[in-house]
Amino acid sequence: MLSIKNLAVKLEEEDKQILKGVDLEIEAGKVHAIMGPNGSGKSTLSYVLSGKDGYEVTGGSAALEGADVLEMEPEERAAAGLFLAFQYPVEIPGVGNMTFLRTAVNAQRKARGEEEMSAAEFLKVVRARAKELKIDADMLKRPVNVGFSGGEKKRNEILQMAMLEPKMCILDETDSGLDVDAMKLVAEGVNALRSEGRGFLVITHYQRLLDHIKPDVVHIMADGRIVKTGGPELALEVENNGYAGILSEVA
Amino acid sequence: MAEAALKQSATEARLAGLEMPQGGWSEAARRDALARVTAMGLPERRDEYWKYTRPDTLVQADPVPAALFDRSDEAPLFDSIDRLNIVFVDGVFDAEASDDLALAGVSIERLAEASADIHWARDLYGVLETNGQKPVERPLAALNTAFAPDGVLIHVTGKAEKPVNLTYRHQSETSDAMLHHVIRVDAGAEITVLENGPAAARFNKVMEVDIADTGAFHHVRAQGRDHERRAATHIFARLGAESIFKSFTLTANGVLTRNECILELTGDDAIAHVAGACVGDGDFHHDDTVFITHDAVNCESRQVFKKVLRNGATGVFQGKILVQPGAQKTDGYQISQSLLLDEDSQFLAKPELEIYADDVACSHGSTSGAIDEEALFYLRSRGVPEGPATDLLTLAFLAEAVEEIENEALRDEINARLSGWLERHRS
Ligand SMILES: Nc1ncnc2c1ncn2[C@@H]1O[C@H](COP(=O)(O)OP(=O)(O)OP(=O)(O)O)[C@@H](O)[C@H]1O
Ligand SMILES: [Mg+2]
Numbered sequence: 001m002l003s004i005k006n007l008a009v010k011l012e013e014e015d016k017q018i019l020k021g022v023d024l025e026i027e028a029g030k031v032h033a034i035m036g037p038n039g040s041g042k043s044t045l046s047y048v049l050s051g052k053d054g055y056e057v058t059g060g061s062a063a064l065e066g067a068d069v070l071e072m073e074p075e076e077r078a079a080a081g082l083f084l085a086f087q088y089p090v091e092i093p094g095v096g097n098m099t100f101l102r103t104a105v106n107a108q109r110k111a112r113g114e115e116e117m118s119a120a121e122f123l124k125v126v127r128a129r130a131k132e133l134k135i136d137a138d139m140l141k142r143p144v145n146v147g148f149s150g151g152e153k154k155r156n157e158i159l160q161m162a163m164l165e166p167k168m169c170i171l172d173e174t175d176s177g178l179d180v181d182a183m184k185l186v187a188e189g190v191n192a193l194r195s196e197g198r199g200f201l202v203i204t205h206y207q208r209l210l211d212h213i214k215p216d217v218v219h220i221m222a223d224g225r226i227v228k229t230g231g232p233e234l235a236l237e238v239e240n241n242g243y244a245g246i247l248s249e250v251a
Numbered sequence: 252m253a254e255a256a257l258k259q260s261a262t263e264a265r266l267a268g269l270e271m272p273q274g275g276w277s278e279a280a281r282r283d284a285l286a287r288v289t290a291m292g293l294p295e296r297r298d299e300y301w302k303y304t305r306p307d308t309l310v311q312a313d314p315v316p317a318a319l320f321d322r323s324d325e326a327p328l329f330d331s332i333d334r335l336n337i338v339f340v341d342g343v344f345d346a347e348a349s350d351d352l353a354l355a356g357v358s359i360e361r362l363a364e365a366s367a368d369i370h371w372a373r374d375l376y377g378v379l380e381t382n383g384q385k386p387v388e389r390p391l392a393a394l395n396t397a398f399a400p401d402g403v404l405i406h407v408t409g410k411a412e413k414p415v416n417l418t419y420r421h422q423s424e425t426s427d428a429m430l431h432h433v434i435r436v437d438a439g440a441e442i443t444v445l446e447n448g449p450a451a452a453r454f455n456k457v458m459e460v461d462i463a464d465t466g467a468f469h470h471v472r473a474q475g476r477d478h479e480r481r482a483a484t485h486i487f488a489r490l491g492a493e494s495i496f497k498s499f500t501l502t503a504n505g506v507l508t509r510n511e512c513i514l515e516l517t518g519d520d521a522i523a524h525v526a527g528a529c530v531g532d533g534d535f536h537h538d539d540t541v542f543i544t545h546d547a548v549n550c551e552s553r554q555v556f557k558k559v560l561r562n563g564a565t566g567v568f569q570g571k572i573l574v575q576p577g578a579q580k581t582d583g584y585q586i587s588q589s590l591l592l593d594e595d596s597q598f599l600a601k602p603e604l605e606i607y608a609d610d611v612a613c614s615h616g617s618t619s620g621a622i623d624e625e626a627l628f629y630l631r632s633r634g635v636p637e638g639p640a641t642d643l644l645t646l647a648f649l650a651e652a653v654e655e656i657e658n659e660a661l662r663d664e665i666n667a668r669l670s671g672w673l674e675r676h677r678s
Pocket of ligand 2: 042043044087
């Protein structure tokens, strides 16, 4: 699904190398998790994959189902099936959440040459999905993320994911700021989308989320590289012992 | 000395080419206005009030010719609204294109035809304009009072059955039009006046509005998309107790626009809102000049002006709230903001508050900004291409002004115009 080879990235404005050769192979139907110390480059990886400005790819490649995503505009990546649930969702004053969702869904459909969703159909689907995530009608009407609590913003990310039905979902610390019940809701939202044709990359600091979303593979990222890859037990090891042991072992 | 002489000769040159309509009830007011404009002299670019906008082309004897704009790509504005249409072509009334001037709750006449010696409009014509000449002079408005050959006189006695729509067509590249409207809204009466169109190569328009206690006046206008047109407009309104005045203006294109709005809240508990959304690309200069005087207790005034500027377009805002002694519990709000889509465009703002009462709440703010890159990326990451995403953020920026239009159907029409303009003017 998503194939990242030796990806190296520096900041555009500064001479600072952040990713120093990342290799990742995420197969369709699988959930991969990335853990790693603060500042190790996890969000940078997710931004570079989704096309944010300010980064320069100095080497390597990233392909979604064989297509070079690094060459695409952000909206093309989205239409191709890539989705990033932001670590810090953005507030957009003046743009209603509903308008935003519908514009996004139909823009992607249009880009793929599919028929646009009618207002009625859209309303039906969005209401059902919102209900599952306990997002009330008021949150749908309000401007995108404006005045939303931290947890509401994260649930709103999952709602977008559920509406857009991407092939490759990247979740950047979607669990941070969530209370226990919200974490369950989010995990259920993700699990509901798990399918043969869909890949997940879940960035997290905590084992707790991975109790609900059982990963197939766990990676440890440090200083811009994947330094260790293992099964779910690796996350438990981090939870119990921190990164010190793993990092000294690979150093 | 030389300056005063230049001003005088420019004024004389302009006046020389104009002919004052003769006779009838308005003649005295016209003569008075001519005396005033002669004494004041027409605006000149060293005038403080014209610091940000060059008045030369608005004042010179002949208008700069303006190419006609092909607007066949859009249906006429307000087409979805059930309305009474009054059409002026280059400032000349078009009877064939207009509806009968008959509407329940309203009496409508043309200024050019209301020639009797006694007329209700006599108490207002040039009167509100004269009141509005202090403390700042507005010579172009006095010029209009003296010479405007036509306009509409609308007396609203009840709840108007439907909006009155004034359509201003521009069909001659060298037209120079002046219209003067007078609107009187009786106690408890209510009307919506719509205006749309470029009017002429050069347009000078005055609208005097007198709203009696508990009357309501709603106004939505769009100034026409002809790139080369020039316009100087004035609204003078006097508000009685518990009355409502709400005016919104859309300006898309137009090489030069100066819209002045002079409001006087004279009765307690009155509400005055004036808003504008303008979008300009390239050779575009748009000036909103507002002066609101609070002279009664517990009144609310709101000014919301938003400008989207690109490719060297210029936006100007001069807005003042004057709270007179005794005008306690005044609630005054003023915001003027620009969204600069590139570094060549500029926004010049002069917000002012002058307050002589102690128990008032007035706020004002003025900002210039660019598109929020974080929000733009967020939208794009969800699949919305850069163009539509920018449009969405731009409409969001304009929303506070557009939302001042109370009627949803009118609001939708204006939003559709804005979307269309943004789509045609993407980078
Ligand atoms: N635009 C930027 N300007 C300056 N430094 C940046 C920028 N983007 C990333 N960095 C730096 O790159 C490094 C990696 O940041 P990144 O956000 O990818 O870390 P992370 O692994 O997601 O951390 P966390 O777990 O705290 O979210 C950090 O040192 C960060 O300060
Ligand atoms: Mg991060």
